[in-house]
Amino acid sequence: MANTSHCSCSFLLCLLCITIFTRSSAASTEADILLSFKASIDDYRNYLSSWSNTSTAHYCNWTGVTCTTAPSSPSVTSLNLQSLNLSGDISSSICELSGLTDLNLADNAFNQSIPLHLSQCSSLETLNLSNNLIWGPIPNQVSQFGSLKVLDLSRNRVEGKIPESIGSLVNLQVLNLGSNLLSGSVPSVFGNFSELVILDLSQNPYLVNEIPSDIGKLEKLEQLLLQSSGFHGEIPASFVGLQSLIILDLSQNNLSGEVPQTLGSSLKNLVSFDVSQNRLLGSFPDGICNAKGLINLSPHKNFFTGSIPNSIHVCLNLERFQVQNNDFSDDFPEKLWSLPRIKLIRAENNRFSGQLPDSISMAAQLEQVQIDNNSFTSKIPHGLGLVKSLYRFSASLNGFYGELPPNFCDSPVMSIMNFSQNSISGHIPELKKCRKLVSLSLADNSFTGEIPPSLAELQVLTYLDLSHNNLTGPIPPGLQNLKLALFNVSFNQLSGKVPYSLISGLPASFLQGNPGLCGPGLPNSCSEDQPKHHTSGLTTLTSAMISVAFVLGTVMIAVGYFMFHRYSKRKSQAGGWRSVFFYPLRVTEHDLVIGMNEKGAVGSGGPFGRVYVLSLPSGELVAIKKLVNFGCNSSKTLKTEVKTLAKIRHKNITKVLGFFHSDESIFLIYEFLQNGSVGDLICRQDFQLQWTIRLRIAIGVAQGLAYLHKDYVPHLLHRNVKSKNILLDADFEPKLTDFALDRIVGEAAFESTMASESVLSCYNAPEYGYCKKATEQMDVYSFGVVLLELITGRQAEQAEPEGSLDIVKWVRRKINITNGALLVLDPKISNSAQQEMVGALDIALRCTSVMPEKRPSMFEVVRALQSLTPKTSLLNSGLSPLEEHSIPV
Ligand SMILES: *[C@@H]1O[C@H](CO)[C@@H](O)[C@H](O)[C@H]1NC(C)=O
Ligand SMILES: *[C@@H]1O[C@H](CO)[C@@H](O)[C@H](O)[C@H]1NC(C)=O
Ligand SMILES: *[C@@H]1O[C@H](CO)[C@@H](O)[C@H](O)[C@H]1NC(C)=O
Ligand SMILES: *[C@@H]1O[C@H](CO)[C@@H](O)[C@H](O)[C@H]1NC(C)=O
Ligand SMILES: *[C@@H]1O[C@H](CO)[C@@H](O)[C@H](O)[C@H]1NC(C)=O
Ligand SMILES: *[C@@H]1O[C@H](CO)[C@@H](O)[C@H](O)[C@H]1NC(C)=O
Ligand SMILES: *[C@@H]1O[C@H](CO)[C@@H](O)[C@H](O)[C@H]1NC(C)=O
Ligand SMILES: *[C@@H]1O[C@H](CO)[C@@H](O)[C@H](O)[C@H]1NC(C)=O
Ligand SMILES: *[C@@H]1O[C@H](CO)[C@@H](O)[C@H](O)[C@H]1NC(C)=O
DSSP: OOOGGGGSSHHHHHHHHHHHHHHHHHHHHHHHHHHHHHHTHHHHHOOOTTTTTTTTOGGGGTEEEEOOOOSOOOOOOEEEOSSSSSEOOOGGGGGGGGOOOOOEOOOOOOOOOOOOGGGOOOTTOOOOSSSSSEEEEOOOGGGGGOOOSSSEOOEEEEEEOOOOGGGOOOTTTTOOOOSSEEEEEOOOGGGGGGOEEEOOOOOOOOEEEEEOOOGGGGGGEEEOTTTTTTTEEOOGGGGGGTTOEEEEESSSSEEOOOOOOOOHHTTTTTTTTESSSEEEEEEOOHHHHHHHHHHHTTHHHHHOOOOOOOTTOOOOOOOOOOOSSEEEEOOOGGGGGSSSSSSSSEOOEEEEOOOOOOGGGOOOOEEEEEESSEEEEOOOOOOGGGOOOOOEEOOOSSSOOEOOOOTTTOOTTTOOOOSSSEEEEEEEOOSSOOTOEEEEEOOEEEEEOOOGGGGGGGGOOOOOOSSOOEEOOOOOGGGGGGSSSSEEESEEEEEEEEOHHHHHTTTTTGGGGGGGEEEETTTOOOOOOOSSSHHHHHHHHHHHHHHHHHHHHHHHHOOOOOOOOOHHHHHOOGGOOEEEEEEEOOOOOOHHHHHHHHHOOOEEEETEEEEEEETTTTTTTEEEEEEOOOSSSSSSHHHHHHHHHHHOOOTTBBEEEEEEOOOSSEEEEEETEEEEHHHHHHTTOOOOHHHHHHHHHHHHHHHHHHHHIIISSSSOOOOOOOOOGGETTTTTOEEEETTTHHHHOHHHHHHHHHHHHTOOOSSSGGGGGOOOOOHHHHHHHHHHHHHHHHHHOOSSSEETTTEEEHHHEEEEEHHHHHOOOOGOTTTTTOOOOOOOHHHHHHHHHTTOOSGGSSOOOOHHHHHHTTTOOOOOHHHHHHHHHTTOOOOOO
């Protein structure tokens, strides 16, 4: 107001002054409008800190604000406040910005009904409220948004019927109501949206309606997304009018009847066609990709004149064709197989007949074909092998016959091939070029001849099913080099010796029905199967071990002597008990024996004996493990061996505090850990542990094992890694126990004890049965099993309805059969940890590789696991492990 006095000056000056006035006033007004808009918003993370009257930045430079470029009078045209975790009120004050055309508040947490008052924004063209917490019905007054071109209310909780009044939004180009809770019938007003380019009503499971036929009038419509919304009835014949359509998705509804015969020919720009998972039937429109249809229906397109060969396609842009899980019959549209851009064809679970033509070679972009469970009858054409982009071809349960062409698996990216349950005959061609093949199923055909040895060169092959054929000859020995999780050759005519590692991890039923096969675990043992090759290896091994033991023994005696004198408080021979403590326990062995009788045992113990918890006079608790004294070691050796274990000092290995023994028993005294074992936790019904803690447990265990294997002198093997032998302290730091008991009880007694109780233990590596010598890799395998338990939340051996299945096989089968690692992750852990869990799963799978040499060392495992954790949480876990976690146990 003070400025008005200046207007008494000369004309020029006045003009100048008016300019200044309007500019500064406009500026302050728009900034104020923005500030008052901000005032009603909760900006929890302070993303709008630049929106401030003390800010030096011009408001046009505030976060999310865009102004007109005209420098003389900037005005706000667009607000993009997407993904800022904003909540609170969307105030109508923003409509005072007269030039505002775009308002994007998507991906925030606004919790309110549809902000009708925004219809006061006279210039508003785009309103994006996607992915908020908008609730309530679409009011009739939605018609007030007459100027809107883009309305995106997707991914909210909008409910109720779509009001008829929405039909007055005749300028709409995009209408997205997808992923809401809309219900009832859909009004027939879509014919009004003559400008509409995108219509999305998908994922509204309560919409119960036929597809409004007036949608067919939308000549500009490019995307029609109606999937998973409970639509029933037929696909309207009017769809033939959707001349601009690029994406059509009608999948997962309850549509019935036939696809309109004229439809295909009109969809000339179509890139993606998806009507999968409905109840559609009949023959598929002949015109779908056929020039004849084009001529009939689009006479104005007259560039095809004269005689038109049937082979001219109109679906030149088509990339994805999905009609699976319907009831289509008759011939599959053959032209589809040779489209230049086609990438994906899915037609499984229908009743299609017809041929796979040799012209499939022209589909140079084809990646994935699934036509299982139909009635295709033809030979597999040579052209298939010429498609170099194909990575999945699945055609089981059809009537394919004849021989496989030699190039059938020539695509260098081929990963999954399934020809099972057809009538294919002849030899299985050598597979050389598909080096990425993971899964090959040729089961239930009439193949003859031998299993091609070249299979052994396919390094990543994991799933091989050749069952129910007429194959002869031996199982190629090279196959045992593969990490096969499924190897099924049952019901053939195979003969000869089965390579051991192929059977060791797999059910014998995968070999049955081959009377000529022989080997351990099979009805026939091989006549030449005498163990004779061990001796020489064993001698060198033994002598090497003796010399190592000598050196180590010297070191041990020196260290042990030192420790003994440092800690041993008491050494007594009274009453047949001899004891050595490495820690000031201040009890007599008599106290211990009495105490154990009183307290009784906790847990069932392991194969080696029970564990007792004892309270010392000091109030301290110790765990005492009772072992049978097999008398393999003299008292002196025993002492030395226990000392070897007792001087281990690692945060992830339980301390051995001492021991005492008589002629019958050996008692090892360990520190006591109060949270029980990982195994105890996992077998509880309500097992729940955050991923960060599980990962920390895994890293701790891996570190403990790495220390035993490589850092500690002498190097030790644990030999009994399992979740029950991983104890947890109050902070959930894991500690390995029951380690290296072979040294206490002696090798022979150790082996017979293990064998008696756990010959079938799924913690044992597959080579456990036939490999004479314990190895680091066996510990690695057992660790992998524990890691799988942590990842899946399942016990290593869990009873299933169809019989108990060990966790390694369970996981491998899930992954192979469904091709989805995500299915094995413990569902009780939130999705945010998914990536780390998948990373850990990969490590666990490598640890549990059937072939020992493919397993990583424990050091590599530690590094790989650590690389999964973000830096910060590593720091946290080192310093104050549990500060930020509440542990629901
Ligand atoms: C800035 O805004 C705050 C609150 O919105 C107000 O109290 C203050 O007076 C304003 N300062 C100026 C310089 O406009
Ligand atoms: C916005 O900031 C840029 C530099 O960051 C500056 O060049 C421009 O003039 C500013 N715009 C306004 C309207 O202040
Ligand atoms: C988002 O804001 C809400 C409050 O509206 C707050 O509880 C939540 O922690 C915030 N989320 C993030 C990631 O900042
Ligand atoms: C609305 O915002 C979301 C989130 O960024 C975006 O995915 C969507 O495409 C936007 N809608 C329109 C119509 O542009
Ligand atoms: C949204 O607001 C309603 C009522 O104010 C409240 O009951 C509800 O819990 C809120 N929803 C969310 C997800 O915050
Ligand atoms: C369709 O649009 C016309 C104007 O173009 C309007 O008069 C009519 O009311 C609209 N229909 C509906 C159902 O809103
Ligand atoms: C599909 O429609 C049929 C009738 O046409 C009905 O009986 C059936 O319940 C519907 N299925 C679903 C899942 O809505
Ligand atoms: C094969 O498809 C039919 C429907 O066409 C379905 O009922 C049947 O379960 C499918 N068979 C298999 C093995 O998937
Ligand atoms: C397998 O081959 C034998 C002779 O080699 C033949 O007698 C038999 O019928 C064949 N079986 C099948 C299922 O093809």
